[in-house]
Amino acid sequence: MNDDQIKLRFWGVHGTLPVPGKNTVKYGGNTSCISLEFPGGKLFIFDAGTGIKVLSDYLTANKVRPVSTKIFISHPHWDHINALPFFVPLYMQGNNFEIYGPSQGNISMKKLISRQMDGIYFPIKFKEFGANIHFRDLKEEEFKVDGINIKTMLLNHPGHCLGYCVNYKKRYIYYITDNELYPKSNQFYNEHYLNKLTDFVRNADALITDCTYTDKEYETKSGWGHSSVKQVVDLADRAKVKTLYLYHHDPDHTDAVIDAKLKTAQAMLKKKNSATICIAPKERELFKI
Ligand SMILES: [Zn+2]
Numbered sequence: 001m002n003d004d005q006i007k008l009r010f011w012g013v014h015g016t017l018p019v020p021g022k023n024t025v026k027y028g029g030n031t032s033c034i035s036l037e038f039p040g041g042k043l044f045i046f047d048a049g050t051g052i053k054v055l056s057d058y059l060t061a062n063k064v065r066p067v068s069t070k071i072f073i074s075h076p077h078w079d080h081i082n083a084l085p086f087f088v089p090l091y092m093q094g095n096n097f098e099i100y101g102p103s104q105g106n107i108s109m110k111k112l113i114s115r116q117m118d119g120i121y122f123p124i125k126f127k128e129f130g131a132n133i134h135f136r137d138l139k140e141e142e143f144k145v146d147g148i149n150i151k152t153m154l155l156n157h158p159g160h161c162l163g164y165c166v167n168y169k170k171r172y173i174y175y176i177t178d179n180e181l182y183p184k185s186n187q188f189y190n191e192h193y194l195n196k197l198t199d200f201v202r203n204a205d206a207l208i209t210d211c212t213y214t215d216k217e218y219e220t221k222s223g224w225g226h227s228s229v230k231q232v233v234d235l236a237d238r239a240k241v242k243t244l245y246l247y248h249h250d251p252d253h254t255d256a257v258i259d260a261k262l263k264t265a266q267a268m269l270k271k272k273n274s275a276t277i278c279i280a281p282k283e284r285e286l287f288k289i
């Protein structure tokens with residue numbers, strides 16, 4: 001039975017900018033990257049912030065060769081793509097990768113990724129990757145990858161940003177970052193969007209989502225494309241999410257601030273008598289689903 005579990009691992013939990021140092025020892029200072037490992041060794045990676053370097057080192061240290069791997073990009077902001085050139089398996093001949101993500105207007109995912117490796121902004125060019133790499137531009141759609149169901153939804157963030165639902169043998173894992181949930185009092189509050197997202201993540205086994213700000217900080221950061229604790233807790237409770245993972249923390253958030261956000265979220269859920277469990281995952285932490 002246990003052989004059938006999905007392994008969810010966090011490789012970078014901060015957003016926007018990597019923040020190494022003494023204030024981020026507990027949760028880690030790397031940017032967005034998680035992985036899902038399925039029975040049989042299939043590996044899905046979500047985003048390529050600096051956490052993907054930690055994943056690359058982990059795979060090398062454990063002599064795991066990810067021969068056929070899928071990489072899903074939420075959107076091409078730096079903290080979600082700029083460490084892709086540090087993912088060593090991309091340089092190995094015989095490896096196969098598929099990279100999925102939303103095009104931006106008429107700029108394809110392939111261009112979005114390869115243009116950051118043009119020899120000027122980064123010394124190694126895209127063509128120096130030795131693996132076979134295929135790209136697929138996504139919009140809101142549903143499809144199968146290696147027999148695993150994927151569903152996408154456009155999120156509330158500048159540019160085109162996709163949230164992902166992974167459905168494997170009746171287990172539902174959602175990767176929803178970056179995303180702004182406006183409180184009801186906000187002029188941009190959009191009930192239609194909120195209902196659509198609530199339906200999308202309903203009964204999730206795992207909801208990994210943007211909780212960039214504290215509620216106090218959000219007051220001056222409305223419109224920046226990110227959410228705060230209260231909105232995320234409300235969404236998870238309303239959608240009857242089993243486990244909520246707070247993700248994409250502001251670069252100015254120290255371990256103590258993340259601890260406090262977690263405490264606040266847990267207290268809010270308790271007050272609601274909610275069955276949702278809330279976790280602030282740490283870099284390298286493993287969860288079995
Ligand atoms: Zn981000």
Ligand SMILES: [Zn+2]
Pocket residue numbers: 075077157178225
């Ligand atoms: Zn972003």
